[in-house]
Amino acid sequence: MWLFLGITFSLGMLIPGNxxxxxxxxxxxxxxxxxxxxxxxxxxxxxxSTLLLDLWKPLLPADIRAGEDLQMRVPxxxxxxxxxxxDQHFIAYKVLIPDVQELVEQSMPGGRxxxxxxxxxxxYTQYHPMKEIYxxxxxxQRSNSELVTLQELGMTVENRTMSYLQISQPSNKPKKIIWxxxxxHAREWISPAFCQWFVKEILQNYKSDPKIRRLLENWDLYILxxxxxxxxxxxxxxxxxxxxxxxxxxxxxxxxxxxxxNFNSSWGSVGVSYxxxxxxxxxxxxESEPETRAVAHFxxxxxxxILCYLTIHSYGQYILTPYxxxxxxxxxxxELIHVAEKAAAALMGKYGTRYKVGSTSLLLYSNSxxxxxxxxxxxxxxxxxxxxxxxxxxxxxxxxxxxQPTCEETMLAVTTIMDYVDQKYFPGGAVKLxxxxxxxxxxxxxxxxxxxx
Amino acid sequence: DLDDVGxxxxxxxxxxxxLDRDTTVNCTAEVLYHLGNKNLAPAVQFTLEGDLKNxxxxxxxxxxxxxxxxxxxxxxxxPDSHGNMPPALEPIHxxxxxxxxxxxxxxxxxxxxxxxxxxxxxxQVKRSDEYLEFDYMILLHExxxx
Numbered sequence: 001m002w003l004f005l006g007i008t009f010s011l012g013m014l015i016p017g018n019x020x021x022x023x024x025x026x027x028x029x030x031x032x033x034x035x036x037x038x039x040x041x042x043x044x045x046x047x048x049s050t051l052l053l054d055l056w057k058p059l060l061p062a063d064i065r066a067g068e069d070l071q072m073r074v075p076x077x078x079x080x081x082x083x084x085x086x087d088q089h090f091i092a093y094k095v096l097i098p099d100v101q102e103l104v105e106q107s108m109p110g111g112r113x114x115x116x117x118x119x120x121x122x123x124y125t126q127y128h129p130m131k132e133i134y135x136x137x138x139x140x141q142r143s144n145s146e147l148v149t150l151q152e153l154g155m156t157v158e159n160r161t162m163s164y165l166q167i168s169q170p171s172n173k174p175k176k177i178i179w180x181x182x183x184x185h186a187r188e189w190i191s192p193a194f195c196q197w198f199v200k201e202i203l204q205n206y207k208s209d210p211k212i213r214r215l216l217e218n219w220d221l222y223i224l225x226x227x228x229x230x231x232x233x234x235x236x237x238x239x240x241x242x243x244x245x246x247x248x249x250x251x252x253x254x255x256x257x258x259x260x261x262n263f264n265s266s267w268g269s270v271g272v273s274y275x276x277x278x279x280x281x282x283x284x285x286x287e288s289e290p291e292t293r294a295v296a297h298f299x300x301x302x303x304x305x306i307l308c309y310l311t312i313h314s315y316g317q318y319i320l321t322p323y324x325x326x327x328x329x330x331x332x333x334x335e336l337i338h339v340a341e342k343a344a345a346a347l348m349g350k351y352g353t354r355y356k357v358g359s360t361s362l363l364l365y366s367n368s369x370x371x372x373x374x375x376x377x378x379x380x381x382x383x384x385x386x387x388x389x390x391x392x393x394x395x396x397x398x399x400x401x402x403x404q405p406t407c408e409e410t411m412l413a414v415t416t417i418m419d420y421v422d423q424k425y426f427p428g429g430a431v432k433l434x435x436x437x438x439x440x441x442x443x444x445x446x447x448x449x450x451x452x453x
Numbered sequence: 454d455l456d457d458v459g460x461x462x463x464x465x466x467x468x469x470x471x472l473d474r475d476t477t478v479n480c481t482a483e484v485l486y487h488l489g490n491k492n493l494a495p496a497v498q499f500t501l502e503g504d505l506k507n508x509x510x511x512x513x514x515x516x517x518x519x520x521x522x523x524x525x526x527x528x529x530x531x532p533d534s535h536g537n538m539p540p541a542l543e544p545i546h547x548x549x550x551x552x553x554x555x556x557x558x559x560x561x562x563x564x565x566x567x568x569x570x571x572x573x574x575x576x577q578v579k580r581s582d583e584y585l586e587f588d589y590m591i592l593l594h595e596x597x598x599x
Contacts, residue, residue, distance in 0.1 A: 127535055240534045241570060241592060243599055258599070271597075279599040316596075365597045392568035395594055399536035 025100035027076030030056070033086065033093040034069045040091050041066045047085060051078055059143075073100060124197050125403045127189050130160075130233045133225055136196065137165060144203050146170065147216075154294025156230045157247045162294050164224040165199055169216040176425060177302060178418060180310040181224040181295065184259050184371065186231030186242045187396045188314040190388050190406055195225040195312065197407035198414065215418060218426040228259055228291060241396060245289055249276040257283035260313075261367060262292045263374035266325035271367030282369050295371065300378060308382040308421050309375035310414065315395050316364070316387035317355045319344055319413065322376040324360035324367040332381055333359070339420045340384060343413035350409040353389065360385065382421050386410065459488040460563060470506055471547065478503050486563045494559045515544040519585055525577040526587075532571060545575055549589050557593065566596035 035041040041064050047053060048061040054073035055061060064070055074082050086093050097103055122136055141150045147169060153162040168175070182195035202221065206212050226232050230246040244256030254276035261272045267286035268274070275281060287293050299306060319340040322330045330336065337357060344355040356363055360370070364387075376383040389398055389406045398406070455461055462484045470476040482499035519526060531546050532538040538546055553569040561567065570592040578586040 236534070240530075241594070273598075394532070394536050395568050395570050397532050397534065397536040397571060399532070402536075 025073075025076075025104060027079070028073055028100040029076075029079050029095055030071060030073050030097035030100060031082075031093045032069055032071050032096050033091060035064065035066050035091055038066050040089055043085075043089050044070060044091070047082065048072065051082065053078070053082070071096065073097075122200075124193070124200055124407070126400050127193060127403070128196070129236050130226065130229055133192065133196070137163060137225065140165060140199060140203070147203065147206065151222075153224070153298055154290060156228075156291055157245055157289070158230045160229045160233075162224070162227070162229060162291065164222050167199070167202060167216065167221040167223070169213075171217065173217065175218055175220045175305075177220050177222055177306040178308040178310070178421070179222045179224075179299065179306050180312065180414070181227045181371070182312045183224075183226035183232055184228050184311060185313060186228050186235040186244070187240060188312075188388075189235070189396065190314045190398045190403065191312040192226045192232065193403050194388060194407050194410055195223055197403075198411065199223055199225070201411055211415075211419070215422055218422055219418070224295070227295065230291075231256070231259075243279050244281065245291055247283075247289055249284075257281055257289050259289055259291055260311075260371055261369040262287065262289050263296060263369045263371050265323075265370065265374035265377050266368040269368040270325055271365055272369065280367070286369065292371075296374065299375065299380075303378050303380060306375075306380050307425055308417065309372065309380045310384050310386065310417070311372050311375075312386045312388065312410075314388040314398065315390055315392070317353065317389060317391050318363060318385075318387040319355055319357045320360045320363060320372070320385040320387065321357075322359060322383060323373050324364070324370050325373055327359070327361045329359060330376055336382065336384075339382070339417055342420065343416040346416040347409045347413040350412055351405050353405075353409055355413070382417065384417065386413070455485075455488075457488065459486050461485045468501070468505075472511075473506070476506060478505060495561055497558070511544075516585065518544075519577065522577075525579055527576045528572075529574045530571065531575070545587070546572065548587065549575065549591055552589060553591050553593060556591075564597055568594050568596075570594040 033044060035044050045061040045064050048055050048064070054075070055070070056073060057069070057071040058064060083093070122139070128136065137150060141148045147167055149166045149168065150163050151166050153164055156162060164181075180195065180198070183192040185191070202212055206216070228245050231242055231244060234246055235242045242256070244258050246255055247257050248255055256276070256279075258272075258278075258280045261267075261280055261282035264286035268282050271280065272282040273280050283289055283292075287296055299309070321333065321336040321340060340357040344357050347353060347355055360367065360372075370385070372383045372385045388410060389402060394402075464480075464482045464484065466480050466482065468478045468480050470478075479502040480499055481502075482497060485496040487493045487495070526545070528542055528545060531542055531549070549572045550569050553567075557567040557569075572589060572591050574590040576588050578588050580586050
C-alpha cells in the first residue's frame with residue numbers, strides 16, 4: 001500500500017496520526033523533473049512504471065506531459081540509478097527534498113500520512129487566505145471528481161465568485177440535501193477552517209467508513225466554505241476584526257452590511273442597526289446584498305429537498321436553534337433541542353468542551369434577518385447555528401493549535417445531527433450509533449442536566 | 454428585581470488561575486445593575502474562599518525584565534491575526550487583559566457582554582521614577598452590538 005507524505009515547507013502543525021510510524025524514508029529524495037520532449041516524457045513514464053517510483057505530481061504516469069513539471073519521490077536505493085538515467089537522456093531535474101525522513105522528523109516527530117483523496121500538502125491545521133481556499137476547492141474537486149462537483153452560486157459585491165462543493169454519490173435514487181455554510185462573518189476564521197476540515201474528513205473516510213457511505217446514499221452534501229469572501233479577504237489584508245461584507249454606502253464613506261442580519265426573516269425588526277457604521281447594520285433592505293441573494297435564491301429553489309441547514313460561526317460554544325427574532329419557539333422546537341443536546345454531548349465526549357444549547361433569543365440575544373431563522377421559516381425543518389470555540393479567552397483569534405481539536409469535536413456534533421436526520425427521513429437503514437456511544441450520550445446527558453446553571 | 458434601584462444578581466463562581474488552570478478558588482459575588490443610569494458601573498461585592506496565589510516572583514521577574522531593556526518597549530497586534538503571540542510578550546498581554554477588565558466593568562450593563570480581543574498597540578512610557586507605565590490601545594469585542 002502506498003503511503004504518501006505531504007510536501008510542506010512550512011513548519012505547520014500536521015495532523016498527528018494515531019498510527020505508529022513504521023515506514024521510514026531515510027535517504028529518499030524528491031525530485032522535480034521537467035521533460036521537454038515527447039521522448040523524454042515517455043522515458044519518464046517508463047521509469048515510473050518499471051522502477052515503481054512514487055509519483056507525486058501528476059498522479060498517474062499516463063498524465064506525464066512534455067513541458068509540464070513532475071515531482072516524484074525516489075527511494076534511496078534507486079537515487080543513483082535514476083539520476084544516471086535522467087542524465088543519459090538529457091532530462092533536467094532538481095532535488096527538492098534531499099532527505100525525506102529528515103523533513104518528516106523536522107515537521108512532526110510522529111510522522112503523518114496524507115491520502116490520495118486529499119490535496120497533498122494542504123495543511124488543515126492552519127488558517128488559509130482566500131486564494132488558497134479557492135485553489136483547495138479546485139484540487140478537492142479534481143482529486144475526487146467521482147463524488148465532488150464545484151458549483152457557482154453567484155458573485156460578491158467585489159465581483160468574486162461564490163462557489164460551493166457538492167458531495168454526491170452517483171445513484172439513481174433521489175436524494176435529500178444537507179447544506180452547510182461557513183464564513184458568513186469575516187473575522188470568524190475557525191468557521192471556514194471547519195468547513196474545509198469537514199470536507200476533508202468526509203472524502204478521506206468515504207471508502208473506509210460505512211456510516212459516511214450510508215449517509216451519502218441518501219443525502220447530497222452542499223458545503224459553502226466561505227460565504228462572505230470579500231469580508232474574509234479584508235480580514236486578512238486590512239482589518240482582522242472585520243465582520244460584515246464590503247458593500248459601499250453613503251457614497252463610499254461607510255462599508256459593509258452584516259449578512260446575518262440581511263436575510264428576509266423579520267428583517268430590520270430587532271437586534272440590528274440602521275446605521276452603516278454599526279457592525280450589525282442590516283443593509284438597505286432584506287436581501288439587499290448580492291451574497292445574501294446568491295444563497296437565498298439557491299436555497300429557495302431547492303428548499304423542498306433541503307432538510308437540514310447548518311451555518312457555522314464563532315465564538316461562544318453554542319448550538320443555537322430558531323429563533324433570534326422572537327422567543328416564540330418554532331413548531332419542532334422540542335425535537336430540535338433534543339437533537340442539539342445529543343450533538344453537544346457527542347462533542348463534549350471528545351475533549352470535554354462544553355457547548356450550550358438553546359434558542360438564540362433566549363441564550364444569546366435578539367436578532368432579526370439571520371440566515372438560520374430565514375431557512376427555518378421557509379420550511380427547512382432542521383436548522384442550526386453553531387458558535388465554535390472558544391468562550392472569550394482568544395475569541396476570534398483562536399490559535400492554530402486549536403483548529404484540530406475544535407474541528408474534531410465539532411465533527412462529532414455535526415455527524416450526530418446528520419445521522420439523526422438520516423434515521424428520521426430514511427428509516428430502516430443501518431443501525432444507529434453504537435450502543436457504546438449511545439450510552440455515553442445518555443451519561444453525558446445526565447451530567448449536563450445535573451450541572452445546569 | 455429591586456424596585457427603583459435595579460437588578461441584583463447573586464453569583465457562585467469558580468476562579469481559575471490563568472497560568473495554572475488546575476488551581477481554582479471559589480467565589481461568591483453580588484452584582485447590582487443600576488436602573489436607569491447607564492453611566493454608572495455595576496456595583497460588585499465579592500468574597501473569596503481562600504487566597505489567590507502569590508505572584509510576587511513572576512511580578513518581579515517581569516519588572517526586572519522591562520527595567521533591563523535598553524529602549525522603551527513597543528509592540529503591536531498581541532495576539533497576531535492567527536492568534537499567536539511570542540511567549541516573551543505573555544506578561545504584557547496579561548497586563549493588558551487585566552486593565553481591560555477594569556474598563557469592561559466600568560462600561561458594562563445587563564445588555565453588554567465584553568471580551569478583550571487584541572492589544573492593537575502598546576508602548577512603554579518613559580518615567581524618571583521606578584514605576585513602569587504602559588500605554589495600551591486595546592480592542593474590546595462587545596457581543597450584542599458586535
